[in-house]
Amino acid sequence: xxxxxxxxxxxxxxxxxxxxxxxxxxxxxxxxxxxxxxxxxxxxxxxxxxxxxxxxxxxxxxxxxxxxxxxxxxxxxxxxxxxxxxxxxxxxxxxxxxxxxxxxxxxxxxxxxxxxxxxxxxxxxxxxxxxxxxxxxxxxxxxxxxxxxxxxxxxxxxxxxxxxxxxxxxxxxxxxxxxxxxxxxxxxxxxxxxxxxxxxxxxxxxxxxxxxxxxxxxxxxxxxxxxxxxxxxxxxxxxxxxxxxxxxxxxxxxxxxxxxxxxxxxxxxxxxxxxxxxxxxxxxxxxxxxxxxxxxxxxxxxxxxxxxxxxxxxxxxxxxxxxxxxxxxxxxxxxxxxxxxxxxxxxxxxxxxxxxxxxxxxxxxxxxxxxxxxxxxxxxxxxxxxxxxxxxxxxxxxxxxxxxxxxxxxxxxxxxxxxxxxxxxxxxxxxxxxxxxxxxxxxxxxxxxxxxxxxxxxxxxxxxxxxxxxxxxxxxxxxxxxxxxxxxxxxxxxxxxxxxxxxxxxxxxxxxxxxxxxxxxxxxxxxxxxxxxxxxxxxxxxxxxxxxxxxxxx
Amino acid sequence: xxxxxxxxxxxxxxxxxxxxxxxxxxxxxxxxxxxxxxxxxxxxxxxxxxxxxxxxxxxxxxxxxxxxxxxxxxxxxxxxxxxxxxxxxxxxxxxxxxxxxxxxxxxxxxxxxxxxxxxxxxxxxxxxxxxxxxxxxxxxxxxxxxxxxxxxxxxxxxxxxxxxxxxxxxxxxxxxxxxxxxxxxxxxxxxxxxxxxxxxxxxxxxxxxxxxxxxxxxxxxxxxxxxxxxxxxxxxxxxxxxxxxxxxxxxxxxxxxxxxxxxxxxxxxxxxxxxxxxxxxxxxxxxxxxxxxxxxxxxxxxxxxxxxxxxxxxxxxxxxxxxxxxxxxxxxxxxxxxxxxxxxxxxxxxxxxxxxxxxxxxxxxxxxxxxxxxxxxxxxxxxxxxxxxxxxxxxxxxxxxxxx
Numbered sequence: 001x002x003x004x005x006x007x008x009x010x011x012x013x014x015x016x017x018x019x020x021x022x023x024x025x026x027x028x029x030x031x032x033x034x035x036x037x038x039x040x041x042x043x044x045x046x047x048x049x050x051x052x053x054x055x056x057x058x059x060x061x062x063x064x065x066x067x068x069x070x071x072x073x074x075x076x077x078x079x080x081x082x083x084x085x086x087x088x089x090x091x092x093x094x095x096x097x098x099x100x101x102x103x104x105x106x107x108x109x110x111x112x113x114x115x116x117x118x119x120x121x122x123x124x125x126x127x128x129x130x131x132x133x134x135x136x137x138x139x140x141x142x143x144x145x146x147x148x149x150x151x152x153x154x155x156x157x158x159x160x161x162x163x164x165x166x167x168x169x170x171x172x173x174x175x176x177x178x179x180x181x182x183x184x185x186x187x188x189x190x191x192x193x194x195x196x197x198x199x200x201x202x203x204x205x206x207x208x209x210x211x212x213x214x215x216x217x218x219x220x221x222x223x224x225x226x227x228x229x230x231x232x233x234x235x236x237x238x239x240x241x242x243x244x245x246x247x248x249x250x251x252x253x254x255x256x257x258x259x260x261x262x263x264x265x266x267x268x269x270x271x272x273x274x275x276x277x278x279x280x281x282x283x284x285x286x287x288x289x290x291x292x293x294x295x296x297x298x299x300x301x302x303x304x305x306x307x308x309x310x311x312x313x314x315x316x317x318x319x320x321x322x323x324x325x326x327x328x329x330x331x332x333x334x335x336x337x338x339x340x341x342x343x344x345x346x347x348x349x350x351x352x353x354x355x356x357x358x359x360x361x362x363x364x365x366x367x368x369x370x371x372x373x374x375x376x377x378x379x380x381x382x383x384x385x386x387x388x389x390x391x392x393x394x395x396x397x398x399x400x401x402x403x404x405x406x407x408x409x410x411x412x413x414x415x416x417x418x419x420x421x422x423x424x425x426x427x428x429x430x431x432x433x434x435x436x437x438x439x440x441x442x443x444x445x446x447x448x449x450x451x452x453x454x455x456x457x458x459x460x461x462x463x464x465x466x467x468x469x470x471x472x473x474x475x476x477x478x479x480x481x482x483x484x485x486x487x488x489x490x491x492x493x494x495x496x497x498x499x500x501x502x503x504x505x506x507x508x509x510x511x512x513x514x515x516x517x518x519x520x521x522x523x524x525x526x527x528x529x530x531x532x533x534x535x536x537x538x539x540x541x542x543x544x545x546x547x548x549x550x551x552x553x554x
Numbered sequence: 555x556x557x558x559x560x561x562x563x564x565x566x567x568x569x570x571x572x573x574x575x576x577x578x579x580x581x582x583x584x585x586x587x588x589x590x591x592x593x594x595x596x597x598x599x600x601x602x603x604x605x606x607x608x609x610x611x612x613x614x615x616x617x618x619x620x621x622x623x624x625x626x627x628x629x630x631x632x633x634x635x636x637x638x639x640x641x642x643x644x645x646x647x648x649x650x651x652x653x654x655x656x657x658x659x660x661x662x663x664x665x666x667x668x669x670x671x672x673x674x675x676x677x678x679x680x681x682x683x684x685x686x687x688x689x690x691x692x693x694x695x696x697x698x699x700x701x702x703x704x705x706x707x708x709x710x711x712x713x714x715x716x717x718x719x720x721x722x723x724x725x726x727x728x729x730x731x732x733x734x735x736x737x738x739x740x741x742x743x744x745x746x747x748x749x750x751x752x753x754x755x756x757x758x759x760x761x762x763x764x765x766x767x768x769x770x771x772x773x774x775x776x777x778x779x780x781x782x783x784x785x786x787x788x789x790x791x792x793x794x795x796x797x798x799x800x801x802x803x804x805x806x807x808x809x810x811x812x813x814x815x816x817x818x819x820x821x822x823x824x825x826x827x828x829x830x831x832x833x834x835x836x837x838x839x840x841x842x843x844x845x846x847x848x849x850x851x852x853x854x855x856x857x858x859x860x861x862x863x864x865x866x867x868x869x870x871x872x873x874x875x876x877x878x879x880x881x882x883x884x885x886x887x888x889x890x891x892x893x894x895x896x897x898x899x900x901x902x903x904x905x906x907x908x909x910x911x912x913x914x915x916x917x918x919x920x921x922x923x924x925x926x927x928x929x930x931x932x933x934x935x936x937x938x939x940x941x942x943x944x945x946x947x948x949x950x951x952x953x954x955x956x957x958x
Contacts, residue, residue, distance in 0.1 A: 353909045355582055383614045385594055387601035409612020412797045441799040444812050504909055506811045506916045514812040518805055525931035532938045533839045535957040542952040
């Protein structure tokens with residue numbers, strides 16, 4: 001009797017568990033893309049995608065109700081809790097170090113290559129908690145989760161450049177609309193303390209699968225490296241993609257200046273076993289079409305210029321290696337056409353600590369006219385003089401090529417500048433943009449501890465979006481580089497390098513002295529004035545012993 | 555020299571200077587224009603307004619909406635028109651100074667007219683800010699115009715000019731006390747023969763009411779122009795809250811750069827209230843001479859107001875040309891002159907060393923602003939002493955004047 005009852009309960013529970021699992025079907029895919037670059041470097045991109053099927057982001061209007069309980073097997077719980085708590089629909093966090101060289105490396109596999117920390121999120125409006133409060137909670141929670149100074153991405157750095165940062169997934173159809181919050185912190189660095197929590201979010205940690213290669217000693221030695229967390233809502237469910245990108249320099253690592261590489265030489269590790277819960281686990285190598293290379297072991301599949309290794313099918317450790325047997329030593333390409341449609345150089349000119357000039361030089365590498373958006377999100381440390389914005393091509397003024405579409409002026413100590421413009425770039429020309437800026441003066445408490453180092457200013461972001469018709473292309477036999485860029489699948493962001501601005505500093509040891517000296521001067525004048533105003537004038541006879549007093553002027 | 559010849563010559567010389575490249579060099583100088591009077595920021599505000607952005611949504615633009623409307627419609631700011639306007643402001647101010655002098659002496663013209671005009675037009679503290687197209691030149695012109703009308707007994711015009719001035723620069727509201735004193739009495743010099751103020755108290759409220767009406771009218775016009783009241787916080791609020799810590803020759807900026815955050819509101823209150831303290835006592839003590847009371851209060855404002863430029867002390871120093879009767883009784887004129895000379899050499903030098911050369915630090919410039927504050931204070935005290943001392947007259951025998 002009792003056993004029958006117990007059996008029933010167990011059966012019921014197991015059915016319930018099965019139903020829950022069925023509700024939250026999760027799938028995990030991992031992938032490593034290796035891309036030998038033209039200048040001998042090797043770009044590696046790790047991508048770990050977890051898809052939580054049939055789940056929608058939390059509606060902020062139901063934030064005051066109890067949330068559905070969260071039972072995940074593969075989906076990172078720590079991240080999931082943050083997303084539910086602050087009702088985040090889409091979120092992108094990147095922590096990078098170094099400048100991505102678009103000219104030599106082309107577009108990155110993951111577009112977020114802004115130097116330092118960048119966080120942007122789309123969140124629904126409405127409900128008991130405002131978007132700004134949830135944004136504050138989100139960045140503080142992520143700061144705790146990833147051990148990064150994301151708490152500094154406060155109102156003084158937060159903007160809403162919705163044109164440049166369009167959602168990458170879809171937005172649920174709720175009653176209220178969605179809002180974007182975006183902030184960058186270029187001075188933030190990425191290091192082991194950020195990678196460790198990152199690895200903890202993976203179902204197999206770094207013990208198996210391609211994540212075995214995430215060796216901090218090698219990753220943070222790379223010329224460029226950065227990690228990213230991307231959450232978006234797809235029709236299938238909520239997708240979390242953890243990514244790590246790095247650009248290694250095999251020539252620097254090798255003793256005889258060759259660009260040969262292998263997983264062992266680059267990461268100092270091999271992939272010994274597959275992650276058992278991964279649905280797919282692949283290593284992809286992009287092959288250079290025009291060089292004599294040898295790749296070992298034999299790929300599971302070759303599709304065009306891409307060799308694929310399925311880690312799951314292998315029994316022995318995987319150590320992909322690529323060699324160029326015909327090369328004695330790697331010769332750096334001296335004059336090679338840039339791989340990106342636009343080459344951008346942004347500088348801050350002027351030696352004064354009060355004024356400067358922002359100069360942006362943009363070269364259109366394509367033989368077609370390109371229209372591009374241009375975004376500046378500048379902290380209030382630097383104020384733009386928009387009336388001095390000028391564009392010229394080879395010294396000829398072409399202000400008609402720039403149209404300002406939105407501008408939010410900075411508020412000292414409170415709000416950053418947001419400046420968005422559309423640039424029209426004629427084919428194969430270089431556009432010079434200049435604008436006078438003024439540097440602000442900060443309170444002594446607002447300076448960082450190393451004040452003389454200066455402040456890092458966020459990168460500008462360009463998105464080339466409208467590629468004109470190429471008049472030559474129809475007549476030429478070989479569809480050259482232009483055809484490749486003519487119709488990209490979706491607009492891709494180009495980040496400029498960050499700037500360092502030197503702000504005037506007060507003397508940090510002086511607060512008491514300044515208060516004392518200024519107050520002394522004020523008190524001296526105040527006292528003398530009221531001395532003159534209140535005391536009577538009298539005549540004093542100097543030689544007589546009885547002073548004759550003559551009151552005067554009341 | 556004949557005034558009718560000298561005045562146009564001085565103005566023409568000023569105009570020619572304004573058409574050289576000097577303004578481009580000077581226009582961003584922190585000593586000549588503050589964030590509230592800067593020409594670049596005015597241009598920026600006009601540009602934003604014309605492009606359809608609200609110039610008062612951000613921090614860079616802090617000029618009055620009235621200036622914004624004038625310069626975005628009837629008077630475009632270009633490299634050709636600006637020198638004309640700023641020279642005209644100086645000419646009007648100098649002309650008003652001469653008229654004040656004549657009204658004070660009750661004469662139609664004198665040999666001193668040229669000297670009085672030159673004391674304004676050739677004062678480097680006045681013409682350098684004017685060459686930098688600082689809107690403090692407009693404020694000075696309004697101030698002297700208001701005083702001129704008050705001397706001529708034209709109360710409505712004087713109060714209108716004062717309301718405009720107050721609208722452009724909030725601390726100038728303190729001038730309402732001496733200007734209404736002047737309107738109730740006469741402009742003649744009574745320093746040597748002081749007499750108590752004959753109370754005509756019942757005629758005071760209509761004056762104040764008229765000023766309030768003008769002032770509210772201007773506020774309403776400004777609010778209509780902007781469509782909202784954010785301009786109040788951005789323009790007048792800056793005088794009280796000091797959001798922009800750009801260096802200037804005054805005493806506030808470094809004090810509040812170095813201020814502990816939790817004491818900031820307290821000291822902002824103290825510094826603002828401190829300015830208020832002087833107005834009434836000065837008016838009571840110098841009740842026999844409204845022009846002199848205005849002059850002294852301008853000296854106080856030049857020393858202690860929130861965003862001063864060199865043209866504020868310049869106005870005070872130029873106005874001293876109106877009171878030759880006090881010159882023999884200045885207590886330490888040489889010390890004051892040397893202090894001013896010292897400060898005017900140190901200010902540009904240390905500003906350059908700190909911000910351009912990078913070889914000095916902020917304390918260099920702060921120290922020179924202290925010297926400048928000392929010089930302004932010494933000039934003020936000198937003028938106060940002489941204004942009272944002149945009543946006793948020349949001393950004969952072994953007597954000395956002292957204070958009880």
